[in-house]
Amino acid sequence: MTKVSNLIEKVAIIGAGTLGTQISMIAVYYDYKVKVYDPKKGAFRENFEKLRSELRSKKIQPIIPWDKWEECANNIQQMKNIEETIKGADLIIEAVPEKIELKREIFRIIGQKAMPKAIIATNSSSLPVSRLESSSGRPEYCLNIHFYFPLQGLNIVDVMGGTHTLPQVFEKGVEWVRSLNFIPLTVKKELLGFCFNRVWRAIKRETLYMWGNGFVDFTDVDRAWMVFTGSREGPFGLMDKIGLDVVYDIEMVYYNDSKDPKDHPPEALLNKIRKGELGVKTGKGFYTYPDPEFLNPNFLNGSK
Ligand SMILES: NC(=O)c1ccc[n+]([C@@H]2O[C@H](COP(=O)([O-])OP(=O)(O)OC[C@H]3O[C@@H](n4cnc5c(N)ncnc54)[C@H](O)[C@@H]3O)[C@@H](O)[C@H]2O)c1
Numbered sequence: 001m002t003k004v005s006n007l008i009e010k011v012a013i014i015g016a017g018t019l020g021t022q023i024s025m026i027a028v029y030y031d032y033k034v035k036v037y038d039p040k041k042g043a044f045r046e047n048f049e050k051l052r053s054e055l056r057s058k059k060i061q062p063i064i065p066w067d068k069w070e071e072c073a074n075n076i077q078q079m080k081n082i083e084e085t086i087k088g089a090d091l092i093i094e095a096v097p098e099k100i101e102l103k104r105e106i107f108r109i110i111g112q113k114a115m116p117k118a119i120i121a122t123n124s125s126s127l128p129v130s131r132l133e134s135s136s137g138r139p140e141y142c143l144n145i146h147f148y149f150p151l152q153g154l155n156i157v158d159v160m161g162g163t164h165t166l167p168q169v170f171e172k173g174v175e176w177v178r179s180l181n182f183i184p185l186t187v188k189k190e191l192l193g194f195c196f197n198r199v200w201r202a203i204k205r206e207t208l209y210m211w212g213n214g215f216v217d218f219t220d221v222d223r224a225w226m227v228f229t230g231s232r233e234g235p236f237g238l239m240d241k242i243g244l245d246v247v248y249d250i251e252m253v254y255y256n257d258s259k260d261p262k263d264h265p266p267e268a269l270l271n272k273i274r275k276g277e278l279g280v281k282t283g284k285g286f287y288t289y290p291d292p293e294f295l296n297p298n299f300l301n302g303s304k
Contacts, residue, residue, distance in 0.1 A: 008119070008176050009033060012089035014082060014106055016044035018243060018281065019123055020095035021051060022151045028072045029064045030180050035077040037085035048073055054241070054280055055152055057290045058232065062151045063181075082106070086114045091176060093145060095123040098249035103127065104135040111136030119169055121145040125197060125246070126253035128190050129162040139164040143173050146194055149241065150182070158194035160187035192257060201254065204247065205263065207235045212266020218286050219293065223300055236286040237294050240279035244272055244286075 009032065013024045016038035024044070028034040036044055052069060055062050064072060079085040086092050092114055094106045103122060110120050120142045122129055133139035142162050148154035157177045161170045170186075177184040185195035193201050211218045222234025239247045251265040272278075272285065279285030287293055 007172050008090040008179075010035070010089045010091075012036070012086045012092040014038075014085065014092065014094040014110075015096035016040075016078075017047060017095060017097075018051075018246075019147060020044075020093075021047035022149070023093060023095060023123065023147055024076045025064060025069075025072050026150050026180055026182075028075045029068065033077075034075070035079050035085045035089070037079045037082050044073075044076065044078055050281060051151060053290065058295065060152050060232075063153050063155065064151065082109050083113050086110055086118070089114060089118055091119045091121065091173075093121045093123055098124060098126065098246060098253065100127060100131060100253075103132050107132045107135040107142070108137075111138055117141065119143070119172060121173065123147055126193065126201075126250045128160065128192060129165075130190055133162040133164065140166045141169050143170060144187075144194060145173055145177065146197060147182075148197075155180075155182040156185055156196060157182050158185045158187060158197055160190065160194050162190075192254065201250075203235050204239065204251065205254070208247075208251070208266055208269060209262060211236070212268040219299075219302075222294055223302065226294070227300060233294055237292060240285035240287055240289075240292070242279065243281055244269060244278050248273055 011027045011032045011034050013020045013034065013036045016024065016036045020036060020038065021044055024034050024036045038044060092110050094103060096102055096106055103124065107120060114120065118141065120136050122132055122144055123146055124144065125146060129142045129144045133142040136142055139162055143165050144158060144160040146158040148156055159173050159177060174184045174186060187194050191198065207221050210216045210221065218236040222236050225231060225234035248265050248269055255263040276282055277284045280289050283289050293299055
Protein backbone atom coordinates (compact mmCIF):
# COMPACT_ATOMS: atom_id res chain seq x y z
CA MET A 1 0.00 0.00 0.00
CA THR A 2 1.24 3.49 -0.74
CA LYS A 3 1.03 5.98 2.03
CA VAL A 4 -0.86 9.20 1.27
CA SER A 5 0.38 11.32 4.14
CA ASN A 6 3.92 12.65 3.87
CA LEU A 7 3.65 14.38 7.19
CA ILE A 8 3.64 11.33 9.42
CA GLU A 9 5.95 8.38 8.91
CA LYS A 10 6.58 6.77 12.25
CA VAL A 11 3.72 5.74 14.49
CA ALA A 12 3.98 4.49 18.07
CA ILE A 13 1.14 2.63 19.73
CA ILE A 14 1.07 2.32 23.51
CA GLY A 15 -0.98 -0.68 24.59
CA ALA A 16 -1.44 -3.76 22.38
CA GLY A 17 -4.89 -4.81 23.53
CA THR A 18 -8.05 -5.14 21.44
CA LEU A 19 -7.67 -1.70 19.90
CA GLY A 20 -3.91 -1.12 19.99
CA THR A 21 -3.36 -4.34 18.04
CA GLN A 22 -5.87 -3.33 15.37
CA ILE A 23 -4.59 0.24 15.01
CA SER A 24 -1.01 -1.08 14.65
CA MET A 25 -2.10 -3.53 11.97
CA ILE A 26 -3.98 -0.91 9.96
CA ALA A 27 -1.11 1.60 10.21
CA VAL A 28 1.53 -0.91 9.12
CA TYR A 29 -0.68 -2.10 6.26
CA TYR A 30 -0.70 1.48 4.98
CA ASP A 31 3.07 1.54 5.09
CA TYR A 32 3.73 3.45 8.27
CA LYS A 33 6.65 2.37 10.42
CA VAL A 34 4.98 1.07 13.53
CA LYS A 35 6.31 0.33 17.00
CA VAL A 36 4.13 -1.01 19.75
CA TYR A 37 4.57 -1.42 23.50
CA ASP A 38 2.58 -3.38 26.05
CA PRO A 39 3.88 -4.43 29.49
CA LYS A 40 2.02 -7.73 29.19
CA LYS A 41 4.33 -10.23 27.54
CA GLY A 42 2.98 -11.51 24.23
CA ALA A 43 -0.03 -9.16 24.32
CA PHE A 44 0.18 -8.24 20.66
CA ARG A 45 0.33 -11.86 19.44
CA GLU A 46 -2.40 -12.96 21.82
CA ASN A 47 -4.78 -10.25 20.64
CA PHE A 48 -3.80 -10.77 17.02
CA GLU A 49 -4.78 -14.46 17.29
CA LYS A 50 -8.03 -13.67 19.09
CA LEU A 51 -9.06 -11.12 16.50
CA ARG A 52 -8.16 -13.42 13.66
CA SER A 53 -10.17 -16.32 15.02
CA GLU A 54 -13.12 -14.09 15.89
CA LEU A 55 -13.34 -12.56 12.43
CA ARG A 56 -12.87 -15.95 10.79
CA SER A 57 -15.56 -17.59 12.90
CA LYS A 58 -17.98 -14.82 11.96
CA LYS A 59 -16.90 -15.08 8.31
CA ILE A 60 -16.10 -11.37 8.26
CA GLN A 61 -13.82 -10.21 5.44
CA PRO A 62 -11.39 -7.86 7.19
CA ILE A 63 -9.97 -4.63 5.80
CA ILE A 64 -6.53 -6.27 5.58
CA PRO A 65 -6.65 -9.30 3.25
CA TRP A 66 -6.02 -12.55 5.12
CA ASP A 67 -2.83 -13.28 3.17
CA LYS A 68 -1.29 -10.02 4.45
CA TRP A 69 -1.98 -10.56 8.15
CA GLU A 70 1.25 -12.35 9.05
CA GLU A 71 3.36 -9.97 7.00
CA CYS A 72 1.76 -6.98 8.72
CA ALA A 73 2.24 -8.50 12.16
CA ASN A 74 5.89 -9.27 11.41
CA ASN A 75 6.50 -5.68 10.31
CA ILE A 76 5.30 -4.24 13.61
CA GLN A 77 8.21 -3.67 15.95
CA GLN A 78 7.44 -4.84 19.44
CA MET A 79 9.32 -2.87 22.04
CA LYS A 80 10.24 -3.46 25.66
CA ASN A 81 9.50 0.01 27.03
CA ILE A 82 7.62 3.20 26.23
CA GLU A 83 10.74 5.33 25.79
CA GLU A 84 12.10 3.18 22.96
CA THR A 85 8.66 2.95 21.39
CA ILE A 86 8.06 6.68 21.13
CA LYS A 87 11.61 7.59 20.14
CA GLY A 88 11.48 9.31 16.73
CA ALA A 89 7.70 8.84 16.39
CA ASP A 90 5.69 11.51 14.55
CA LEU A 91 2.42 10.25 15.95
CA ILE A 92 1.88 8.45 19.25
CA ILE A 93 -1.48 6.86 20.06
CA GLU A 94 -2.21 5.54 23.50
CA ALA A 95 -4.66 2.64 23.71
CA VAL A 96 -4.25 1.60 27.35
CA PRO A 97 -7.23 0.79 29.63
CA GLU A 98 -9.84 3.46 30.24
CA LYS A 99 -8.32 4.66 33.53
CA ILE A 100 -7.70 8.37 33.65
CA GLU A 101 -4.70 8.22 35.99
CA LEU A 102 -2.99 5.62 33.83
CA LYS A 103 -3.61 7.64 30.69
CA ARG A 104 -2.30 10.78 32.37
CA GLU A 105 0.84 8.95 33.38
CA ILE A 106 1.34 7.76 29.80
CA PHE A 107 0.83 11.33 28.54
CA ARG A 108 3.38 12.54 31.09
CA ILE A 109 6.04 10.11 29.88
CA ILE A 110 5.30 10.88 26.25
CA GLY A 111 5.50 14.61 26.92
CA GLN A 112 8.94 14.18 28.46
CA LYS A 113 10.45 11.79 25.94
CA ALA A 114 8.79 12.26 22.55
CA MET A 115 10.14 14.43 19.71
CA PRO A 116 9.17 18.09 20.19
CA LYS A 117 6.51 18.16 17.47
CA ALA A 118 5.19 14.64 17.86
CA ILE A 119 1.40 14.41 17.86
CA ILE A 120 0.00 12.77 20.98
CA ALA A 121 -3.37 11.09 20.60
CA THR A 122 -5.64 9.13 22.86
CA ASN A 123 -7.89 6.37 21.56
CA SER A 124 -10.05 6.72 24.68
CA SER A 125 -13.72 5.92 24.09
CA SER A 126 -14.94 8.49 26.55
CA LEU A 127 -12.29 10.87 27.85
CA PRO A 128 -11.90 14.17 26.02
CA VAL A 129 -8.21 14.86 25.55
CA SER A 130 -8.66 18.08 27.55
CA ARG A 131 -8.64 15.83 30.64
CA LEU A 132 -5.23 14.40 29.76
CA GLU A 133 -3.39 17.09 27.79
CA SER A 134 -1.86 19.03 30.71
CA SER A 135 0.06 15.93 31.84
CA SER A 136 1.99 16.00 28.58
CA GLY A 137 3.17 19.56 29.11
CA ARG A 138 2.40 20.23 25.42
CA PRO A 139 -1.37 20.45 24.96
CA GLU A 140 -0.93 22.10 21.54
CA TYR A 141 0.02 18.68 20.16
CA CYS A 142 -2.72 16.60 21.79
CA LEU A 143 -5.98 15.31 20.34
CA ASN A 144 -8.52 12.48 20.41
CA ILE A 145 -8.24 9.97 17.57
CA HIS A 146 -10.88 7.40 18.36
CA PHE A 147 -11.15 4.22 16.31
CA TYR A 148 -14.05 1.78 16.54
CA PHE A 149 -13.32 -1.81 15.49
CA PRO A 150 -11.10 -1.02 12.51
CA LEU A 151 -10.05 -4.45 11.29
CA GLN A 152 -13.57 -5.67 10.71
CA GLY A 153 -14.30 -2.69 8.51
CA LEU A 154 -15.72 -0.05 10.83
CA ASN A 155 -13.72 2.59 9.00
CA ILE A 156 -14.88 5.63 10.94
CA VAL A 157 -12.72 7.60 13.37
CA ASP A 158 -13.69 10.45 15.68
CA VAL A 159 -11.17 13.28 15.72
CA MET A 160 -11.46 15.98 18.39
CA GLY A 161 -9.04 18.60 19.67
CA GLY A 162 -8.38 19.71 23.21
CA THR A 163 -8.26 23.20 24.67
CA HIS A 164 -5.02 24.24 22.94
CA THR A 165 -4.72 21.90 19.94
CA LEU A 166 -3.02 23.70 17.05
CA PRO A 167 -5.15 23.74 13.86
CA GLN A 168 -2.30 22.17 11.91
CA VAL A 169 -2.05 19.34 14.46
CA PHE A 170 -5.78 18.69 14.11
CA GLU A 171 -5.46 18.74 10.31
CA LYS A 172 -2.51 16.34 10.41
CA GLY A 173 -4.59 13.97 12.51
CA VAL A 174 -7.47 14.19 10.03
CA GLU A 175 -5.13 13.69 7.11
CA TRP A 176 -3.54 10.67 8.76
CA VAL A 177 -6.96 9.09 9.26
CA ARG A 178 -7.76 9.71 5.57
CA SER A 179 -4.42 8.16 4.60
CA LEU A 180 -5.67 4.90 6.11
CA ASN A 181 -8.75 5.09 3.89
CA PHE A 182 -10.82 5.77 6.98
CA ILE A 183 -13.51 8.41 7.38
CA PRO A 184 -12.68 11.14 9.89
CA LEU A 185 -15.66 12.35 11.93
CA THR A 186 -14.47 15.75 13.05
CA VAL A 187 -15.86 17.27 16.22
CA LYS A 188 -15.97 21.08 16.14
CA LYS A 189 -16.03 21.73 19.87
CA GLU A 190 -15.51 19.44 22.83
CA LEU A 191 -18.29 16.93 23.36
CA LEU A 192 -18.24 14.01 25.77
CA GLY A 193 -18.51 10.94 23.53
CA PHE A 194 -17.28 12.70 20.36
CA CYS A 195 -19.39 12.14 17.23
CA PHE A 196 -20.81 8.69 16.47
CA ASN A 197 -19.48 7.24 19.71
CA ARG A 198 -22.01 9.37 21.58
CA VAL A 199 -24.81 7.87 19.51
CA TRP A 200 -23.55 4.35 20.33
CA ARG A 201 -23.29 5.33 23.97
CA ALA A 202 -26.97 6.30 24.09
CA ILE A 203 -27.82 2.81 22.84
CA LYS A 204 -25.55 1.16 25.44
CA ARG A 205 -27.00 3.20 28.27
CA GLU A 206 -30.61 2.31 27.45
CA THR A 207 -30.05 -1.36 26.68
CA LEU A 208 -27.94 -1.91 29.83
CA TYR A 209 -30.61 -0.18 31.90
CA MET A 210 -33.40 -2.35 30.42
CA TRP A 211 -31.50 -5.62 30.89
CA GLY A 212 -29.81 -4.76 34.20
CA ASN A 213 -33.11 -3.88 35.83
CA GLY A 214 -34.85 -7.01 34.65
CA PHE A 215 -37.22 -5.45 32.10
CA VAL A 216 -36.14 -7.45 29.08
CA ASP A 217 -34.02 -10.35 27.96
CA PHE A 218 -30.84 -9.15 26.26
CA THR A 219 -31.33 -11.61 23.40
CA ASP A 220 -34.62 -9.93 22.44
CA VAL A 221 -32.91 -6.57 22.27
CA ASP A 222 -30.21 -8.04 20.02
CA ARG A 223 -32.77 -9.83 17.83
CA ALA A 224 -34.73 -6.64 17.34
CA TRP A 225 -31.58 -4.67 16.59
CA MET A 226 -30.39 -7.22 14.04
CA VAL A 227 -33.77 -7.20 12.25
CA PHE A 228 -34.12 -3.43 12.43
CA THR A 229 -30.63 -2.56 11.18
CA GLY A 230 -29.61 -5.68 9.27
CA SER A 231 -26.48 -5.97 11.48
CA ARG A 232 -24.70 -9.23 12.24
CA GLU A 233 -24.97 -8.62 15.97
CA GLY A 234 -26.92 -6.54 18.45
CA PRO A 235 -25.75 -4.14 21.17
CA PHE A 236 -25.02 -6.94 23.66
CA GLY A 237 -23.01 -8.93 21.12
CA LEU A 238 -21.12 -5.75 20.36
CA MET A 239 -20.45 -5.05 24.03
CA ASP A 240 -19.04 -8.58 24.37
CA LYS A 241 -16.65 -7.75 21.57
CA ILE A 242 -15.59 -4.47 23.15
CA GLY A 243 -15.06 -6.15 26.52
CA LEU A 244 -17.49 -5.73 29.43
CA ASP A 245 -14.76 -4.30 31.67
CA VAL A 246 -14.00 -1.67 29.04
CA VAL A 247 -17.73 -0.92 28.67
CA TYR A 248 -18.07 -0.55 32.45
CA ASP A 249 -15.13 1.85 32.71
CA ILE A 250 -16.49 3.95 29.86
CA GLU A 251 -19.97 4.13 31.38
CA MET A 252 -18.42 5.22 34.68
CA VAL A 253 -16.77 8.17 32.93
CA TYR A 254 -20.23 9.35 31.83
CA TYR A 255 -21.69 8.70 35.27
CA ASN A 256 -18.89 10.57 37.03
CA ASP A 257 -19.55 13.47 34.73
CA SER A 258 -23.33 13.66 35.18
CA LYS A 259 -23.91 11.93 38.55
CA ASP A 260 -27.27 10.93 37.07
CA PRO A 261 -28.17 7.50 38.59
CA LYS A 262 -29.54 6.42 35.20
CA ASP A 263 -26.04 6.82 33.81
CA HIS A 264 -24.60 4.35 36.33
CA PRO A 265 -23.96 0.94 34.74
CA PRO A 266 -26.13 -1.74 36.40
CA GLU A 267 -24.87 -3.92 39.24
CA ALA A 268 -25.54 -6.95 37.03
CA LEU A 269 -22.79 -5.80 34.68
CA LEU A 270 -20.33 -5.51 37.54
CA ASN A 271 -21.30 -9.02 38.68
CA LYS A 272 -20.40 -10.40 35.28
CA ILE A 273 -17.04 -8.64 35.41
CA ARG A 274 -16.34 -10.00 38.91
CA LYS A 275 -16.97 -13.51 37.55
CA GLY A 276 -14.45 -12.89 34.78
CA GLU A 277 -17.18 -12.83 32.12
CA LEU A 278 -15.61 -10.08 30.06
CA GLY A 279 -16.91 -11.06 26.64
CA VAL A 280 -15.10 -12.48 23.62
CA LYS A 281 -11.69 -12.07 25.24
CA THR A 282 -12.50 -14.48 28.09
CA GLY A 283 -14.82 -16.77 26.10
CA LYS A 284 -17.95 -15.66 27.97
CA GLY A 285 -19.85 -12.41 28.40
CA PHE A 286 -23.50 -12.07 27.53
CA TYR A 287 -22.91 -14.90 25.06
CA THR A 288 -20.49 -17.84 25.02
CA TYR A 289 -17.65 -17.91 22.47
CA PRO A 290 -16.43 -18.91 19.91
CA ASP A 291 -19.99 -19.88 18.85
CA PRO A 292 -22.33 -17.25 20.26
CA GLU A 293 -26.03 -17.96 20.04
CA PHE A 294 -26.67 -14.98 17.78
CA LEU A 295 -24.70 -16.65 14.98
CA ASN A 296 -27.20 -19.52 14.95
CA PRO A 297 -29.49 -19.18 11.89
CA ASN A 298 -32.52 -19.74 14.17
CA PHE A 299 -31.57 -16.94 16.55
CA LEU A 300 -33.77 -14.32 14.95
CA ASN A 301 -37.00 -16.29 15.33
CA GLY A 302 -36.15 -17.13 18.91
CA SER A 303 -35.92 -20.92 18.52
CA LYS A 304 -32.84 -22.85 19.63
N1 LIG B 1 -12.57 -2.31 22.99
C1 LIG B 1 -13.09 -1.49 22.08
O1 LIG B 1 -13.93 -1.90 21.26
C2 LIG B 1 -12.66 -0.05 22.02
C3 LIG B 1 -13.09 0.73 20.93
C4 LIG B 1 -12.63 2.04 20.81
C5 LIG B 1 -11.79 2.58 21.76
N2 LIG B 1 -11.40 1.82 22.83
C6 LIG B 1 -10.51 2.45 23.80
O2 LIG B 1 -9.19 1.98 23.56
C7 LIG B 1 -8.48 1.91 24.80
C8 LIG B 1 -7.98 0.50 24.98
O3 LIG B 1 -9.09 -0.37 24.99
P1 LIG B 1 -8.93 -1.92 24.65
O4 LIG B 1 -10.29 -2.44 24.42
O5 LIG B 1 -7.88 -2.13 23.62
O6 LIG B 1 -8.41 -2.44 26.06
P2 LIG B 1 -7.65 -3.81 26.39
O7 LIG B 1 -7.88 -4.07 27.82
O8 LIG B 1 -8.01 -4.86 25.38
O9 LIG B 1 -6.10 -3.44 26.12
C9 LIG B 1 -5.37 -2.52 26.89
C10 LIG B 1 -3.91 -2.92 26.83
O10 LIG B 1 -3.13 -1.92 27.48
C11 LIG B 1 -2.09 -2.59 28.15
N3 LIG B 1 -1.52 -1.72 29.17
C12 LIG B 1 -1.86 -1.63 30.50
N4 LIG B 1 -1.04 -0.74 31.09
C13 LIG B 1 -0.18 -0.30 30.15
C14 LIG B 1 0.91 0.63 30.15
N5 LIG B 1 1.28 1.25 31.27
N6 LIG B 1 1.57 0.84 29.01
C15 LIG B 1 1.22 0.23 27.87
N7 LIG B 1 0.20 -0.65 27.79
C16 LIG B 1 -0.49 -0.90 28.93
C17 LIG B 1 -2.72 -3.86 28.69
O11 LIG B 1 -1.75 -4.84 28.98
C18 LIG B 1 -3.63 -4.25 27.53
O12 LIG B 1 -3.00 -5.14 26.63
C19 LIG B 1 -9.45 2.37 25.88
O13 LIG B 1 -9.24 3.73 26.13
C20 LIG B 1 -10.82 2.15 25.25
O14 LIG B 1 -11.77 3.07 25.74
C21 LIG B 1 -11.80 0.52 22.97
